[in-house]
Amino acid sequence: MSPTATVILIIVIVVVLIIVAVILAIIGTRRRRDAAHRAKAAELRESARDAQLDARQHEVDAARAEAAAKQAEIDAARLRDEASERHAASEDAQAEAARRNEHAARVDPDVDTRGRSVADDEGAPDTASARDARDVSAARPEGDESPRAQ
Numbered sequence: 443m444s445p446t447a448t449v450i451l452i453i454v455i456v457v458v459l460i461i462v463a464v465i466l467a468i469i470g471t472r473r474r475r476d477a478a479h480r481a482k483a484a485e486l487r488e489s490a491r492d493a494q495l496d497a498r499q500h501e502v503d504a505a506r507a508e509a510a511a512k513q514a515e516i517d518a519a520r521l522r523d524e525a526s527e528r529h530a531a532s533e534d535a536q537a538e539a540a541r542r543n544e545h546a547a548r549v550d551p552d553v554d555t556r557g558r559s560v561a562d563d564e565g566a567p568d569t570a571s572a573r574d575a576r577d578v579s580a581a582r583p584e585g586d587e588s589p590r591a592q
Contacts, residue, residue, distance in 0.1 A: 443451075547553045
C-alpha cells in the first residue's frame, strides 16, 4: 500500500471513529435525557397522587363535618323536645301543687275561703297568718299605725 492510501485509510478510520463517538454521545445524551424525563414524570405522578390523596382527605373531612352538623341538629332538636317536655312537666307539677294548696286551704278550718281566691293580697296565699294580719289592720282605728297584740 502506498503511503497516500495509508493516510486515507487512517483518515477514514478516524472519521468513522469520530462518527461512532458522536453517535454514541448522542445516544448517551438521549438516554440521560430520557432518564431525567422519566424521573421528572415519576415526581409529577407522585405529586399528583399526593394531591389526589389530599383531595380525598378533604372530602372525608367535609363529610365528617357535615355528619357532625347533622348530628348537632338532631341533638338540638332532641334537646328542644326534652326541654319542652320538662317545661310541660314543670307546669303540670306546678298546677298539681296549686291544686293541692287549694284543696288544703278548703280543708283547713283556719283559712277563710268565702268568696276569696287562694292568691288574694298581691299574690300571697290566704293563710291563717295573712288573715290574722288583715284582721289586726282592720281592727285598728284610723291613724293608729302601732302594732297591737291581741
